[in-house]
Amino acid sequence: AMLQHYAWLVVFMWTMVEGFLMYLSLVQVFGSHISHYMLKFNLLAWGVPLPLPIIGYFVFTKSVTVADVTLVEHQYLAETMCFLKPGTINFYALFFVPLILAIIVNLVFFALVLRVIK
Numbered sequence: 001a002m003l004q005h006y007a008w009l010v011v012f013m014w015t016m017v018e019g020f021l022m023y024l025s026l027v028q029v030f031g032s033h034i035s036h037y038m039l040k041f042n043l044l045a046w047g048v049p050l051p052l053p054i055i056g057y058f059v060f061t062k063s064v065t066v067a068d069v070t071l072v073e074h075q076y077l078a079e080t081m082c083f084l085k086p087g088t089i090n091f092y093a094l095f096f097v098p099l100i101l102a103i104i105v106n107l108v109f110f111a112l113v114l115r116v117i118k
Contacts, residue, residue, distance in 0.1 A: 009049030019109035
């Protein structure tokens, strides 16, 4: 579930990078060179989403020990599927909000590009 959470966040981060590249190539044509841009964009797209699944797992997982038995209670993972537990605060804060932010940023880039093309 952590890997799937991370992969989805990376996919949406790459859409933001692509939107930014489209903005640079169509709106700011001159003076838009970024040195080592692929390295920087790779670090951004793969690095920024990395803390969210890690934080989600360790913050929302609790261990309870009674006598010699240790129970692990997951508020992060769903019990019936290999993904985040839907309807919880961690689902909205660590998955849904970053996706909505990525969509909003992409819509802004799209509007800026559309204004130039039109």
